[in-house]
Amino acid sequence: MSRGLLANKVILVTGASSGIGAAAAKVFSREGAVVVLTARREDRLVALGDELRDAGAEASCVVGDMSVAADAGRAVDLAVAEYGRLDGAFNNAGIGGDRTPLHLMADDVYDTIMDVNVRGIWNCLRHEIAAMLPRGGGAIVNNSSVAGLVAIPAAAPYVASKHAVIGLTRAAADEYAKQGIRVNAVAPGTTRSEITVDWFARNPGMEQLTNSLTPQGRAAEPQEIAEAAAWLLSDRCPFLTGTVLPVDGGFVNH
Ligand SMILES: NC(=O)c1ccc[n+]([C@@H]2O[C@H](COP(=O)([O-])OP(=O)(O)OC[C@H]3O[C@@H](n4cnc5c(N)ncnc54)[C@H](O)[C@@H]3O)[C@@H](O)[C@H]2O)c1
Incomplete structure (x- = not known):
């Protein structure tokens, strides 16, 4: 029996190959979870899985693109096949896209961002909830952004996508509350x-500008989002x- 905040929970982390997802894989493992990791970059995923197992954790990896429903299904299926259940999921995979004024954005930017950031969460939620229902519940955390709560400049599709993540979070939370499934979101501020x-x-100058808009005066480390x-x-x-x-050093409160 492992010990910790997430002792013996089987938890799926999407977008686990870097950044907040990789930090989450480490934090959840440290807290006793069995982690199932998915991302598109196999080499990095395998290296992270090896690192966690070397540290004594239980971890499985599956390569997948969360904007593809079948890939999200395979990740959930792996958790159930290997560990018998899915207790939790951190739907973290997402993309930002370049900062461009709305009227200058290329046609396909909207679809690209929506496909990963919204359809990806939608695909994950459907499969995760289907796996959790027979066991009487579970917990899901979606990774939105402060851009899901307020506008940030020159990132209209990203802002729309992260607002949509919060919409999906609220809808799923409302729909499955009586079946024991909790669905929440984190809204990170700028994270390193x-x-x-x-x-x-x-x-140049962007880091200083971002820091100046954040009451705590700095960006978050990925681990700080993972802890929340x-x-x-x-x-x-x-x-x-x-x-x-919001895990944002006070940004949306400013
Ligand atoms: N870094 C920030 O400042 C910040 C702020 C707020 C929210 N976020 C959100 O945090 C999440 C993680 O971002 P990050 O900052 O760690 O960046 P990152 O690029 O390091 O991590 C993103 C992860 O998602 C994966 N990914 C991207 N598209 C995918 C897809 N279609 N299928 C599966 N995996 C996919 C990438 O391979 C990577 O592992 C994103 O949803 C992002 O929008 C980041």
Whole structure:
């Protein structure tokens, strides 16, 4: 028997190959969870799975694109086949896209972002809920963004997609509350994942600007988002469902 906030829970993490997802895989494992990891980049996924197993955790990996319903289904099926159940899921996979004024955006940007950020969550929710219902419940955390709560400039489809994630979170929470499934969302502020660090590097002054808009004056580390998701997935907050937890150093409150 493992110990910790998520002891012996079987938890799926999507987009686990880097950033917040990789941090979540580590935090959830540290807290005693059995983790099922999925992402598109096989080499990084395998390396992370090996790292966790070397540290004594139980971890399985499955390559998949969450915008494809069958891939989301395979990830959930793997959890059920290997461990007999799915107790929780962190639907984290998502893309940002370049910052461009709305009227200059290419036609396909909308579909690309919506496919991953909204259809991806939709695909995961359907399969995860179907797996949780026969066991009488579970907990799901969707990764939205502060851009799901307020507008950020030159990112209209991203802002729309992250608002939609909150809509899906609330709808699913409402629909399955009586069946013991809790569905919540985290709304991270700027977080120092690879894409953000790369974006800061390509746009001089952007990091300072972002920090100046955040009362705590800095970006989050991926682990700080993962810790909040771990708590929402745990049994410590049984009466919490349909909520959105900003993890943003005070950004949306500013
Ligand atoms: N970094 C930030 O500042 C920030 C802020 C708010 C919200 N978020 C959200 O956090 C989540 C994780 O982002 P991150 O910052 O860790 O970036 P990241 O690029 O490091 O991680 C994104 C992960 O999602 C995976 N992914 C992308 N598309 C996928 C798909 N179709 N199927 C499966 N996996 C896919 C990537 O391979 C990667 O593992 C995203 O949903 C992002 O929108 C990030």
